[in-house]
Amino acid sequence: MGLDFSVLPPFYGTLALGVLWTIAITAASAVLSFFGGILLAVIALYAPMAIRLPFRFVAWLFMGTPLLLQLFLIYFGLVQIGIDLPAFVAGVIGLGFHFAVYNSELIQTAMIAVDKGQMEAARTLGLSRRQALIKVVVPQAVRDVIPPIGNNMIALLKDSALVSVIGVSELTLSAQRAIGQTYRAFEFYAAAAVLYYIINLGMEAVLRWFENRNRLYR
Amino acid sequence: MSQAFVEIRHAQKSYGQLEVLKDISLNVDRGQIVAIIGPSGSGKSTLLRAINDLDPLTGGEIWLDGVQVNKALPHRQYEKHINQMRQEIGMVFQHFNLFPHLTVRENVTMAPKLLKKISDKEANALAEEQLDHVGMLERIDYYPAQLSGGQKQRVAIARALAMKPKLMLFDEATSALDPELVEEVNLVMKKLAQEHMTMIIVTHEMDFAASVCDRVLFMDQGVVVEEGPPEQVFKNPTQERTRNFLRKHLEGAK
Ligand SMILES: Nc1ncnc2c1ncn2[C@@H]1O[C@H](COP(=O)(O)OP(=O)(O)O)[C@@H](O)[C@H]1O
Ligand SMILES: [Mg+2]
Numbered sequence: 312m313g314l315d316f317s318v319l320p321p322f323y324g325t326l327a328l329g330v331l332w333t334i335a336i337t338a339a340s341a342v343l344s345f346f347g348g349i350l351l352a353v354i355a356l357y358a359p360m361a362i363r364l365p366f367r368f369v370a371w372l373f374m375g376t377p378l379l380l381q382l383f384l385i386y387f388g389l390v391q392i393g394i395d396l397p398a399f400v401a402g403v404i405g406l407g408f409h410f411a412v413y414n415s416e417l418i419q420t421a422m423i424a425v426d427k428g429q430m431e432a433a434r435t436l437g438l439s440r441r442q443a444l445i446k447v448v449v450p451q452a453v454r455d456v457i458p459p460i461g462n463n464m465i466a467l468l469k470d471s472a473l474v475s476v477i478g479v480s481e482l483t484l485s486a487q488r489a490i491g492q493t494y495r496a497f498e499f500y501a502a503a504a505v506l507y508y509i510i511n512l513g514m515e516a517v518l519r520w521f522e523n524r525n526r527l528y529r
Numbered sequence: 530m531s532q533a534f535v536e537i538r539h540a541q542k543s544y545g546q547l548e549v550l551k552d553i554s555l556n557v558d559r560g561q562i563v564a565i566i567g568p569s570g571s572g573k574s575t576l577l578r579a580i581n582d583l584d585p586l587t588g589g590e591i592w593l594d595g596v597q598v599n600k601a602l603p604h605r606q607y608e609k610h611i612n613q614m615r616q617e618i619g620m621v622f623q624h625f626n627l628f629p630h631l632t633v634r635e636n637v638t639m640a641p642k643l644l645k646k647i648s649d650k651e652a653n654a655l656a657e658e659q660l661d662h663v664g665m666l667e668r669i670d671y672y673p674a675q676l677s678g679g680q681k682q683r684v685a686i687a688r689a690l691a692m693k694p695k696l697m698l699f700d701e702a703t704s705a706l707d708p709e710l711v712e713e714v715n716l717v718m719k720k721l722a723q724e725h726m727t728m729i730i731v732t733h734e735m736d737f738a739a740s741v742c743d744r745v746l747f748m749d750q751g752v753v754v755e756e757g758p759p760e761q762v763f764k765n766p767t768q769e770r771t772r773n774f775l776r777k778h779l780e781g782a783k
Contacts, residue, residue, distance in 0.1 A: 431583060432626035432685075436640035436692060437616035439608060446639060450630050 318498055322489040326499075329485025330506055336402055336481055337468045337510075343407030344467065345460070348414025349449055355419055357444070373412045379473055381405050386477040402474035410467045417459050421452035454525050461518035468514060469507070482506055534559040534594055534727060535580070535696060541588030542575055542751075549575050550586070551751040557696075560725035564738035564759070567748035568774060573731045576748070577698050580729070581618040582611050593617065594695055616644060619689030623701040625681040627673040633660065633684050634669045637691045644692075659687040663717050679710030683717055690721075697721065699730040703737075735778065739763055747771045 319326075354366050373381065386401040396404070425448050433443035453460075475484035486503040490496050533556035542550035549572045557563050565573045578584040580591055582599055591598040598614045600607075628636050637659055638652040647655070660666045663683040673681055682702055689697060699718065703711045715737050721728065722741045732738050738745055738759060745762040747755045747770075755768045766772050 426626070428622060428624055428626035429628065432620075432622065432628070433640075435581060435583065435615055435618075435620040436688070437612045437644050438640060439612055442643060446643065447628055451628075454630060 314497060315495070316498055318493050318495045319502055322485075322493075322499070325485050325489055326482070326502060326506065329480060329482035329503075330510065332399075332479060332481040332485075333468075333471055333483075333507075334510060336399065336406065336474060336479060337464075337471045337514075339403045340406035340410065340467055340471065341464050343403060344410035344414050344463070347407060347411030348418050348460075349453065351411055351415035352418035352422055352452075353444060353449070355415065356422060357440075370412045370415070373409050378405065378409050378470060379476065381409060382473060382477055398474070398478045401477060402471075402479050406467060406471060406474065409470075410463055413463050414460055417456040417463075418449075418452055421455040422448055424455070425451050457518070457521050457525060461515075461521075464518070465511060465514060468511060472507075532592065532595055533557060534561075535729070536592040537576075537580070537589070538592070539589040540576065540579060540586050540591070542572070542579060542584065543587050549751050550579070552589075553748075553751075553753055555746065555753070557727060557729065559727055561744065562722050562726075562728045562730065562742045564742040564745045565729065565731045565748060566733065566735065566738060566745060566774075567754075571748045572751045573748055574700050577620075577700050577729060577731050580696075580698060581615050581620055583620075612644075616640075616692050617695045619692060619694035619697040621682070621685055621689055621697070621699045621702045623704050625673075625678070625685045625705075627681055627685055627688070629673050631672075632669070633665065633671050633673070633676075636673070636684060637688050640688070641691050655691055656687075659691045660684070662690065662720075663687045664713070677710060678706045679713045682706065682714045686714075686717055686721075695727065697726055697728045699728065699732070701731055701733065703732070703734065733778070735763060735775070747774065749774070 351366065351370060354363060355370075358366070382402065382405040385405045386396065386398060389396060389401075429447050429451065430440075430443050433447045434440070438446065471481060472483040475481060475487065478484070480488075482503050486499040489499045493499070535555075535557040537553060537555040540550050540553040541548070553576060555563070565576065567573055575584055579586045580598065582591070586599060593614065594617075596614070598611070598618075600610065602610055628639070631639060634653070634656045637656040641647055641655060642649075642652045656669065657666060660669055663686055665680060665683050665687060668676060668680060668684075673684070676684065686702075702718070703714050706714065711734070715734075718728070718730070719741055730738070730742065742759055744756060745759045746753050747762060747766070747768070749770050755762055755766055755771045762771065763775065766775065
């Protein structure tokens with residue numbers, strides 16, 4: 312049986328919905344991974360040992376084990392201890408924290424690299440350490456790592472396909488459902504690939520806009 | 530007992546075995562301008578940074594306007610206290626330390642907005658007033674990266690003044706500047722002197738110190754070797770070490 316792309320149009324709606332869910336879960340996870348990354352970086356650098364060590368252990372777990380396993384644990388595992396999360400929420404938590412750990416590594420390095428005179432100048436004006444971190448150190452560190460964080464976000468988009476296994480109707484699962492009805496694997500997977508690529512281009516445009524906004528500071 | 534506006538009492542500071550400040554006492558009256566001179570490594574910056582507790586003393590007391598800056602308090606209370614005190618002590622650094630991610634305006638308004646809870650409108654008026662004062666109003670919406678060194682330092686002075694400090698500390702404010710940019714910063718400092726701002730100025734510019742300061746301190750190896758009015762310290766130093774330093778400095782300047 313040859314290729315027949317005329318099988319696609321009846322499923323445009325399904326695929327479009329899949330695209331929307333993929334964008335939704337990627338955006339939500341990206342936001343969580345960004346702010347989570349900042350929080351983890353601040354904890355890693357400034358929190359007392361009693362807080363820092365457990366966080367480091369959890370970070371190590373997120374970095375050292377497969378994301379797929381983490382999603383299974385959060386979605387299927389937590390139910391056993393009475394935490395029954397909707398699949399979308401479980402997916403956002405899994406993806407968000409996984410990439411928060413990676414973002415935090417980048418942000419930590421950048422925070423250490425911010426000139427010590429910046430913290431001193433802020434403290435001299437009367438800012439508390441917390442205020443100085445929020446207003447002076449973190450914003451500069453984050454601006455310095457927008458490009459590598461952007462790369463993490465592209466990876467996040469691609470890894471969002473994994474949440475299909477816990478039943479989030481994102482693009483990959485939508486394609487699978489269409490294949491289940493038509494037995495046209497190549498056409499639908501190819502269509503999904505093209506759609507991922509287009510979302511990817513959109514994300515890159517957004518990232519470039521962020522980077523350009525920061526040109527002036529240097 | 531009457532107190533001076535700024536009092537440093539028996540300041541002592543050690544880094545491990547290294548004693549950087551050895552029992553230094555200094556009184557500064559309201560509106561007075563004191564210059565601190567001395568060779569590199571003599572403890573000038575350490576003394577200045579002890580006044581606002583950036584480098585806490587290991588012994589001695591700092592008083593400003595009847596309040597002890599470095600008083601012994603439990604950690605949390607101390608943090609509150611020192612943040613309050615620092616609002617009253619402006620500091621200007623050799624390398625400006627402007628916030629590069631903020632515009633000139635935001636550099637000036639950030640602390641007053643955050644700490645004094647003033648409105649955006651008041652903050653803008655404050656920024657315009659302070660920047661006008663240092664001749665930088667035209668660059669109010671520039672970023673620090675777009676300014677020359679002299680302009681950066683003038684903005685840094687405006688940023689400090691926006692907190693309406695009782696005391697200004699300058700740590701070699703012109704040392705990092707190209708020679709042709711020194712004068713514009715000196716002019717701003719002279720203007721503050723005319724307005725009777727209380728200032729402690731660490732400097733290696735003897736001419737500037739002689740022309741604006743009421744008193745000069747010569748420090749060497751963690752002690753005040755000699756102090757007095759500029760005419761005396763510069764023209765008739767009583768100490769051999771002062772004479773040596775000034776002679777070397779003159780030769781270096783040639
Ligand atoms: N953080 C520090 N740790 C150890 N020694 C220091 C530190 N800061 C300054 N010193 C030492 O203290 C002495 C005085 O330094 P400083 O106050 O910067 O001198 P100045 O400003 O007069 O050049 C120098 O010997 C310097 O090496
Ligand atoms: Mg110094």
